Amino acid sequence: xxxxxxxxxxxxxxxxxxxxxxxxxxxxxxxxxxxxxxxxxxxxxxxxxxxxxxxxxxxxxxxxxxxxxxxxxxxxxxxxxxxxxxxxxxxxxxxxxxxxxxxxxxxxxxxxxxxxxxxxxxxxxxxxxxxxxxxxxxxxxxxxxxxxxxxxxxxxxxxxxxxxxxxxxxxxxxxxxxxxxxxxxxxxxxxxxxxxxxxxxxxxxxxxxxxxxxxxxxxxxxxxxxxxxxxxxxxxxxxxxxxxxxxxxxxxxxxxxxxxxxxxxxxxxxxxxxxxxxxx
Amino acid sequence: xxxxxxxxxxxxxxxxxxxxxxxxxxxxxxxxxxxxxxxxxxxxxxxxxxxxxxxxxxxxxxxxxxxxxxxxxxxxxxxx
Numbered sequence: 001x002x003x004x005x006x007x008x009x010x011x012x013x014x015x016x017x018x019x020x021x022x023x024x025x026x027x028x029x030x031x032x033x034x035x036x037x038x039x040x041x042x043x044x045x046x047x048x049x050x051x052x053x054x055x056x057x058x059x060x061x062x063x064x065x066x067x068x069x070x071x072x073x074x075x076x077x078x079x080x081x082x083x084x085x086x087x088x089x090x091x092x093x094x095x096x097x098x099x100x101x102x103x104x105x106x107x108x109x110x111x112x113x114x115x116x117x118x119x120x121x122x123x124x125x126x127x128x129x130x131x132x133x134x135x136x137x138x139x140x141x142x143x144x145x146x147x148x149x150x151x152x153x154x155x156x157x158x159x160x161x162x163x164x165x166x167x168x169x170x171x172x173x174x175x176x177x178x179x180x181x182x183x184x185x186x187x188x189x190x191x192x193x194x195x196x197x198x199x200x201x202x203x204x205x206x207x208x209x210x211x212x213x214x215x216x217x218x219x220x221x222x223x224x225x226x227x228x229x230x231x232x233x234x235x236x237x238x239x240x241x242x243x244x245x246x247x248x249x250x251x252x253x254x255x256x257x258x259x260x261x262x263x264x265x266x267x268x269x270x271x272x273x274x275x276x277x278x279x280x
Numbered sequence: 281x282x283x284x285x286x287x288x289x290x291x292x293x294x295x296x297x298x299x300x301x302x303x304x305x306x307x308x309x310x311x312x313x314x315x316x317x318x319x320x321x322x323x324x325x326x327x328x329x330x331x332x333x334x335x336x337x338x339x340x341x342x343x344x345x346x347x348x349x350x351x352x353x354x355x356x357x358x359x360x
Contacts, residue, residue, distance in 0.1 A: 014357050196342060199349035203301050206356075242342040245335055 012206050017124040019117060033111060034130030036104050071244070072098055078245060088248065091147060095140070096244040102131045103236030107229055112205055131201040131239075134194065141194035144247040145186055152254040162253050165267040171180055189244040193246060200239050204232045294306040305351030314322040 016028035048064045063160040071093040075085035102249035105111060106129030153161045162170070162185055192274040217224040311314050323330045 064321075074335065138281070192343075194348070196346045197344060199353060203349055203352060236339060238342065241335075242339055245339060249355075250341075 011168070011208065012203065014134075016128050016135065017119070019119060019124065019126070020116045027115075028133070028135075029125055029128040030130050030133035030136055033106075033127040034102070034136055036127075037130060038098065040105075041097060041101055068093065074241065075248050078248040080252070080256070081173065088151070088251065091217065092248050095144060095247060096240045099131060099140075099240035099243055100236060101199065103131055103204075103239060104233065105129075106201065106206070107232055107236070111128060113209060129201055129205065131197050132205050134198045137194040137198040138190070139166045140243075143274060144193065144243070145190050145250070148247060148251045148254065149186075151199070151251055155255045170271065189246075189250065193243060197239055197243055200235055204235055208232060219230065294359070298359060300332055302351060302355045305348050305355075309344055309348030313341055316344065 009216065016030035018026045018028050019032060022025050044060075045064075048061055051061050053061070066129045068089065072082070072085050072089045074096075075089055075092060076082050079085050079088065111125075111129060113125050117126040118124070131140075149161075152164070165182045167175040169175055201268045208225060211225050211228055212222045215224055316337060320330075321333075
């Protein structure tokens with residue numbers, strides 16, 4: 001039974017395998033898993049939204065409330081105000097929930113080399129964690145960065161958004177050069193966000209499967225994998241946390257500048273008023 | 281150490297070269313993570329209020345970790 005659930009032979013593949021075609025689109029096992037996961041989260045959240053009450057009873061609704069409060073608490077750091085954190089929690093909480101669900105459900109034996117599907121004679125795992133596929137993480141990172149740009153423009157306007165890159169005087173060659181570097185930095189952010197998430201999850205999957213097959217090869221029950229699974233649960237949380245906090249930090253940096261210039265103006269006004277009072 | 285590297289490169293045994301690469305990368309990442317943790321503990325000892333900024337610690341740790349994982353990717357899959 002165990003050897004059927006945990007495959008005895010090591011199945012290590014960095015790329016997601018193709019399952020079937022829908023028109024011109026190749027559907028891979030990670031896409032299938034990502035769609036199932038997204039559907040599960042949507043259904044779960046809609047059911048929870050129906051059950052919203054002023055005083056939640058024990059059970060799942062309390063857990064969802066705890067997660068929401070946790071996300072808002074984390075976002076208070078990058079935005080440095082609770083009001084903004086509550087405002088942006090739906091956008092960034094999505095990343096947290098999706099990555100967390102993906103990584104945690106990916107630890108189940110049925111995901112990865114658990115259930116096989118035979119495609120053209122070859123055995124291919126039916127499900128693969130969405131975050132263990134570079135295509136998936138790049139898509140998420142691109143979405144996050146585009147969302148940050150959109151929210152920043154919506155929050156402070158296009159002019160101030162460009163000022164975040166090029167400063168007050170964009171014709172100054174130094175400001176222009178720094179601005180171009182900042183724009184290039186947005187692309188490196190996509191690379192770093194996506195590679196970090198992909199490598200952590202993919203390496204975790206490989207680690208679990210290598211340890212399991214090593215122990216199963218000696219004919220013993222793979223109890224020693226449990227600490228690694230616990231470690232992977234920690235990694236799942238940390239990666240979801242890091243992705244969300246970094247995306248929120250990028251938005252906080254882009255919009256915080258505007259706030260700080262306001263503060264600067266108000267501070268200048270205050271000093272002017274004080275000086276006038278002193279003169280009077 | 282340098283002599284060892286040179287010998288490995290000359291003898292053309294990729295497994296040995298990859299092993300050394302992974303070993304150095306993981307050791308360096310472990311040292312980096314240790315330094316982050318140690319300095320965080322020192323900062324916490326001096327200034328207990330620093331505990332509120334613990335999220336920065338996790339971000340730095342994740343950034344260090346990804347360099348070791350890049351080496352793993354190169355060593356285990358990409359380099360032939």
